[in-house]
Amino acid sequence: MVHPTKPDFEKAALSELPLLYRVARRYAMNAAEAEDLVGQTLLSAARAWDNFDGRHTRSWLITILKNEHLKTIRQKSSRPKTIGFEESGEVSEGDLGSEIDQRAFVEDILRELDSLPEDFRMAVALCDVEQMSYEDAAEALGIPIGTVRSRLFRGRRALREKLKAWPSDTKALETAEVRS
């Protein structure tokens, strides 16, 4: 049954474009491939839209993106294991101080995230970067919620281990606010 508030495709999909691109970056780990992946996802989603019930659009789109990614892998039989250094060269010379530090820091943490095995990487990307619920992430990835939690916690542990090696991490950890 079609959800009564199901929007039209362009409105629904295009509002999720930034999210799809970020998730695609975690899958493809290369800006050009990520753009292609999102483009393919939009085309596939547009074709399937009439058969979609309109519930959990975000998870539905991510599922399509994941399937397109798997299709690409099958076609290529391999995927890049590292992010190109030139990928980090998007900061203009006019940017100063903290902005550069912030950008570099974000790129560093994403690079560390991208070095995790895909199962862990995607759980962290959806739940911690995109802040999706366990339930939505489970639906998007096509796995049980318990598996999402397991991958998420193990992914966080692995990422934390990597971040421990950062000299600048110490200060951040010392000043981290502890509250629940």
Add this chain to the structure above:
Amino acid sequence: MRLHKDNGSDEPCKHMEGHLNRVADGTAGPLRRWYVRAHMAGCPMCTRFFASLKAMLGRLHKAKEAEPNEEAVHRILATYQAATAAAD
């Protein structure tokens, strides 16, 4: 809750890691939050683990704000619109 001897590490007690994760990401209910807070009161290792986990989650949230760049989104949109126009 018993006191845990500080061994200087930030490795959590094995049985606490899942609870600490749930509290750190905000998915824990009140009972779990109370339990974690009570445990951390006597366990410096779990307290340090929790602090580093919270700091890392904060950084990951910031990573969301940094991506994507608008140019990429515009290119994707243009490609999609060109493809659909060609199909029509």
